[in-house]
Amino acid sequence: MNMPDGIMAESGMMAEKSLGSLVDFGADVLQMVSFRLSGEDYAVDVMAVQEINRLSDMTRVPRSPHFVDGVINLRGKILPVINLRKLLGFPPLSVVTEEMRMIVVSAEGSLAGLTVDEVDQVLRIPKSRVEEQKDLGIGKSLGDIIQGVAHMEDRLVTLLDIGKLLSVRIA
Numbered sequence: 085m086n087m088p089d090g091i092m093a094e095s096g097m098m099a100e101k102s103l104g105s106l107v108d109f110g111a112d113v114l115q116m117v118s119f120r121l122s123g124e125d126y127a128v129d130v131m132a133v134q135e136i137n138r139l140s141d142m143t144r145v146p147r148s149p150h151f152v153d154g155v156i157n158l159r160g161k162i163l164p165v166i167n168l169r170k171l172l173g174f175p176p177l178s179v180v181t182e183e184m185r186m187i188v189v190s191a192e193g194s195l196a197g198l199t200v201d202e203v204d205q206v207l208r209i210p211k212s213r214v215e216e217q218k219d220l221g222i223g224k225s226l227g228d229i230i231q232g233v234a235h236m237e238d239r240l241v242t243l244l245d246i247g248k249l250l251s252v253r254i255a
Contacts, residue, residue, distance in 0.1 A: 114209045114234075118241060119187065119200040122174040125241040126200075127207060127234070132246040134188040134195070136203055139180055156197060158188065165197040166249075177201070191247040198249075207241065209234045214243065 116127035117136075142154035142165050151171035152164050165186060169176050177184075183202035188195065214232040231243040 112211050114207075114211060114214070114243070116207045116209055116234075116241075116243060117187065118204040118207050119185070120202050120204060121168055121172065121200055125204070125236075125239055126168075126244055127209075127241050128187070128189060128198075128244050128246050130206055132189045132191055134190055137186050137188065137197075139184050139186055139199060153199065158195075158197070161195060163188070163195045163197055165199060167199050169199070169201075171249075189246050189250070191250050194250045196250055207234075207236070209236070209241070209243075 115130040117130050117133050118125055118127040120126070140156060142156045144154045145152065145164075148154075148164075151167050153167045153170075155162050155164050167176065181201070184199065185203045186197040186199050187203065188197050190196075213235045215235070216232040217228075217230045229245055229249045231245040234241040234243060
């Protein structure tokens with residue numbers, strides 16, 4: 085499902101408890117915003133996502149890490165824009181496509197924009213379908229920002245830990 089400018093919930097048959105505008109699917113279900121990078125599926129916790137925007141002009145910052153494309157002014161707040169393709173070791177795209185988006189995320193008081201190839205949907209993932217990072221044997225390089233991998237019906241979805249991902253940009 086393509087979601088150009090917003091987040092849409094995937095329909096399902098799970099018991100729901102309303103919490104104002106939020107829905108609680110229980111402690112055994114993760115709600116994740118899924119997106120694509122270089123043909124692969126990734127997701128981040130929906131509670132870390134502030135908004136999803138089209139890519140906009142940004143200001144480059146000298147001597148910033150190679151995966152920081154620059155900074156933007158988002159309603160008076162200056163935030164770094166992290167190119168997830170570069171951070172995860174994929175080759176950067178030479179052109180900006182219509183599907184590309186910036187996911188604005190927050191963790192522990194830090195805000196950042198994450199550029200992705202396209203945003204897909206909100207997934208409800210039973211925790212029983214997730215292989216945690218420590219069980220994957222990835223090692224320390226970027227394994228720390230990977231929370232785990234979810235076994236979906238027809239694909240694998242890599243779950244990213246926003247708190248650890250945002251701490252990588254400072255290091």
